[in-house]
Amino acid sequence: MASMSDNVSGAATKFRLALIQLAVSPLKASNLSKVRTLVKEAALKGAKVVALPECFNSPYGTNYFPEYAEKIPGESTQVLSEVAKEHGIHLIGGSIPEEDGGKLYNACTVFAPNGSMLMKYRKIHLFDIDVPGKICFRESEAFSPGSTMCTFDTPYCKIGIGICYDIRFAELAHVYTKRGCQLLVYPGAFSMTTGPAHWELLQRARAVDNQVYIAAVSPAHNENDSYVAWGHSSVVNPWGEVVAKAGSEETIIYADIDLKYLSDIRQQIPVLKQKRQDLYSVQAVQN
Template sequence: MANVFRIALVQMAVSANKVENITKAVKLVKEAAASGAKLVALPECFNCPYGTSYFADYSEKVPGASTDALAKAASENNVFLIGGSIPEEDQGKFYNTCTVFNPEGNIIGKYRKAHLFDIDVPGRIKFKESDVLTPGSGFTVVDTPYCKIGIGICYDMRFAEMAQIYNQKGCKLLVYPGAFNMTTGPAHWELLQRGRALDNQLYVATVSPARDESASYIAWGHSSAINPWGEVIAKADSSEKIVYAEIDPTYVDEVRTQIPIGSQKRSDMYEVKG
């Protein structure tokens, strides 16, 4: 069908060398476009290692070196590009920021991670993004010729209300660059994606860095795409690779017609009585 489009999820290996990371990202965007992708997405923190000890040192302005390279890559390859995320510095504060580009190389969306990754699982993992980062204060909807797309980053996926808001704003695809770890990844990564897709009857795509066992923070990998029926339609393992999926916005409408949960909102039932 004419409105079906190919998305590429670039699960790239990220090193401590920012220039090399940017160069690799640009190369992989070109490869994805050559394979027919109309929308290409990079992982969370594609230009630097993930970790609170790295955010300030690797941070930059937006626009800056990383986003300038992505703008050029989007333009040269005639694709919509979801630029994963980078540590952004703005007026002395640091954000985990995703920029989105159109095929002309213009920024058409900018999202700062709203829900910061602050967790403590005793004996397994403790991490506190808020030690360095400031949360964003708004959501981002990107309008494309294919469909509206809602942007989140990693931990945002745990917040069902966010996905519901994007659904209400007309999004048919949610994209979450993310870097779940070896504790939460096997337990919740796929489960959360399928839940958000099934609850809202839309597509969900996630983009992780490839796994690096020598890193201080080890990413789970397994970048995936989920359809509105809650089915996994594409999934990587933990290694560096590009995963492709076909997104059909009309299938969203079909599923919503078959199981019309959106037309049966009963706010009166949700009132707390007594």
């Protein structure tokens, strides 16, 4: 007899996702050591897919990126490969500063349970903002933008990857959904200005827009960092409900991704089945 977590074809309809809200230090070796420890903890608690935050091996800041940048494959991705294989999980490696051909990229790698690298995603939308009196940050001073969307398959569902600022661009999430993704994961480091205002709002919006699960995983909050991350890693379901949420400290949060529930939501409110009108093709009525 099939279990509650299996459908008639034998494929799992539920799996456990873990988000590691890492307290990133200036010591790369310490960050990598903690990754080994915390990924092990998540796997022992049943996580089949584990995600790390943006810039998990490096402090976040344009002055740090050139110093901490690596080739891929390199030291940090080797650790990711080893721990994914050791624990038999899919590991979403947050992001690291990548050096390639004299350019730097904000890059996320994903590793399979056998330790092989499934994909590399380079952040498409760079974090260039200026909120007077609060924050001015220009990621483009260090990074070049990526140009390719990336998805990967698991035994459970297809997963799409964005990084931080990418979550503000609804088109990216929509394309991923059209490509069959049921879970979108955004490693991110929202600031103390944008985090309280938009972090959860954007996750819930993308979840409801596309009737998918959204997971956003941040570094832990540290007032002593030159760039202070908001924290509050969280998972939102296709109904727009926050089903798991961290505070500001280093922690691991878990959510059981229920693909049967996702399917039910899509049947109840079938927006994805309806043809979306191209508003740009509609001529305005002249009065």
